[in-house]
Amino acid sequence: MAGRGNPPEGTPDDASGGDDEYRDDYRSVVFDESFIKAARLQEFSARERMEDEEHAAVRNRAFTPPGDATDEEQNGTYVRGSITASRQGIVLVLLIVLAFGTAIYMGIRNPYQAPPEPPAEPMRNALLPLAPRDEVPGATPADLFQHSPAAQFRAGADGVTLPPVRRTRHFSESQVLSSLTAAKEYIVTSSLDPSVLSGNSVRDVRIMLDPVQHEQFDQSMDHPRNDGRHSATGWMVRFDPSKTALADAGIRVNGTMTVQEAGPDALEVVADHVFVYAVRATDEGEGQKAAKNSSLFTVRREVRFQVDREDLRRQQLSVLQVSMRAGPLPCSADMSGALAPLLAGEKAKDDGAAGTDPYARGRTSASLCGLLSTSSQPSPAAKKDD
Structure with missing residues (x-):
């Protein structure tokens, strides 16, 4: 063996x-x-x-713990394996801490910033004065309305009617109704409120606007100018109280309102109305004689609104564009601060052909002007009935 x-x-x-x-x-x-x-x-x-x-x-x-093992075992595989495992664990922890610290440092130095919201679109407005061919007819407000195209118009806010309300792809029926209601309230306040028309109040119009438009609105009130963005008469209809006063509170109104989506997060409302005001000279005072010297002033006003979801929550809106044609007005007068209609018996001066230099730099001070059709004026029968 x-x-x-x-x-x-x-x-x-x-x-x-x-x-x-x-x-x-x-x-x-x-x-x-x-x-x-x-x-x-x-x-x-x-x-x-x-x-x-x-x-x-x-x-x-x-497994024999290193403390209980012999010197030879402590130098053996168990001890070496424990030391190796400990070192690997420490290295792993250090790597995790280093990665976490780097992420925090990079986040502080280069924090994620959400893309900025697009700046609010400023209100744009355009006013086309309409000058009459002849002398402005004068009579009592009732006679003027009766013998004018506004005879069948409704009076006041009753003339601002809402269209049928239907839901859209991204907005419910109640949201569409809310946007139309806000637009109607703005039209009524800015075009029919006597305190606004007389230039005595602007706050009631301002509070209905989205706050992003407040600065532009304030600039238009404090320093109106004919630049297409800062006309007070773009935000509201108002007369120069030193020259013009309302002869009758029954303003005649006729028009339409439409609504459609401007995207998944906003609705666009367009209000297109004709407003007919009976006005008189302020210095004539009140009474029957002053009433017989009233005249009609007509404003065709188209306002385009935008109502987003935040506006719906706050019951506000943004005015994007206003287009106005109004008369009888003189062509050369600056109407950015207030409207100064031609009154009964007045005629437009021949200032519609003011020269414009196409070579001149900058915005021209000359206004475009239209001709007020005779058919839009009260008929001469209004005077014969006096």
Whole structure:
């Protein structure tokens, strides 16, 4: 039988060295003590297997903590594995902390900024004065209305009617109704309210506007100018109280309102109305004589509104564009601050052909002017009935 130090088949015949030489040849396949101690599996002894036939052939070796191990074991696989695992854990934690710190630093230096909201579109307005061919007819307000195209118009806010209300793709029926109601309220206040018409009040109009338009509105009130964006008469109809007064509170109105989507988040409302005012000279006072010297002043006013979801919540709106044709008016007068109609018995001066230099730089001060049709004026029968 082979010895402990010899291979199972005995010492080879051609082995020229002794046991030491043989051990050197097989040293690479011999399990040394440190290898055995590092093994995680241990085979049960023959007695253990005989006592329990169902017992497994091997078992896991219990891990010996480094503190209880021998000096040799502390230098062995367990100690080295624990140190290696600890180092890897520390490195992993450091990497996580470094990544987290870098993310915070980059967030502070370069914080994410949401794209800025587009600036509010400013209100744009255009006023075309209409000059009469002849003398402005004068009579009592009732006679003037009766003999004019406004005879069948409704009086006051009753003439500002809402269209049938239907839901749209992105807005409910109630939201569409709210936008139309807000637009009607603006039209009534800015075109029919006596305090607004006389120039005594602007607050009631201002509070209905989206706050982003307040600055433009205030500039138009404080320093009106004929630049297409800062006319007070673009935001409201108002007369120069030193020259013109209402002769009758029953303003005649006729027109239409339409609504459609301007996108998934906004509605566009267009109000197109004709307003007919009975006016008189302020210095004539009141009474029957003053009433007989009344005249009609007609304004065709088209206002385009935008109402977004925030406006619906606050019951406000934005005025995008206002187009007005009004007469009888003189062509050369500046109407950006207040309207100064030609009154009964007055005629338009021949100032409609004011020269315009196309070579001049900048905005021209000359106004475009239209001719007020005779058919739009009260008929001469109004005077004959006096």
